[in-house]
Amino acid sequence: MVATKEPVLPFTDALVRLAHLVQQVFAEVSREQDLTPQQAQLLCLLVDGPVGMSELVRTLQLEKSSLTGLVDRAEKRGLVVRTRDSRDRRACRIGLTGEGERAGARAHEEVSRRLEVLAGELPDRQRELVAVAIGGILSGRPARPSRGTALAGERDPL
């Protein structure tokens, strides 16, 4: 057993590189489907139903003026609709049109497909572990898979 303390690619650098790669895949797919990456991202965020501008601002981390522009252009292209919120007449909800829905789904699918290809032969077990680890990072708290679930029985694969 060699010491596994091999600093292959530092963890954080790996994350950065991965982000870069994913972004490129996203850009490539969007381009092919005649969407901008930002539009594709927006569409993907709306699949579960209409969302208010403020919430979008939070999840996209954009200035509200930037979002206005993004939504404007998406609306002009018929991908998205603004509906006035009935309870709060200042607010509005952004929802997908039929076309927007299709375009979003298509983009999401293709991105997933390509990432699958890139992940290649990464074994299922490792995929799951990675997904869980990422889940932990995303949720802002440590992944606790060891509390029984997925990671149990993981026999030192490294």
Added chain:
Amino acid sequence: MVATKEPVLPFTDALVRLAHLVQQVFAEVSREQDLTPQQAQLLCLLVDGPVGMSELVRTLQLEKSSLTGLVDRAEKRGLVVRTRDSRDRRACRIGLTGEGERAGARAHEEVSRRLEVLAGELPDRQRELVAVAIGGILSGRPARPSRGTALAGERDPL
């Protein structure tokens, strides 16, 4: 929105979300340090010495005209210098100025720091797992973690 039983995010979605998160960290840090994310990225790519435009185009996946613009602005800000290549008088190499080097290092450090924080208490073993898996994805070949950090030669030979 209680953190109950999280239905593990599909692998590819996890990647996308992670990428998004990293990108936001990158944007945040760049902003604070008075750089654009693209400039920061550029600086980070130059830490190991000057690089030609063509190679940058390849790694950044930008059109050459876009890169020209990016380098122009970075040069105008004194972060970067163009030096004419002596062997090929068409080509030039982009190198960091002192300021560029400092700015790049600072940005890289801070991004890493924050990602570390986000990764929080993710156990070392999982970090390594993620790093190895990512390494595999990046290198376009299957990760062979059982081969013990065979990932060493992940650097693109080109």
Added chain:
DNA sequence: GAAAATAGTTCGTTTTGCGAACTACTGTCA
């Protein structure tokens, strides 16, 4: 009911990114 807060928009600016057309070199082969 006036003042403060919130939800979005508008406006002007910079940055980013594209593609087509261009300049200037380098390499090829006849």
Added chain:
DNA sequence: TGACAGTAGTTCGCAAAACGAACTATTTTC
């Protein structure tokens, strides 16, 4: 050698993206 094809970058015009400050319209709060 010398035409000419290819390569390395730049220029130009354009659209999208992102910002911040100032604005409108509507709650909320006191």
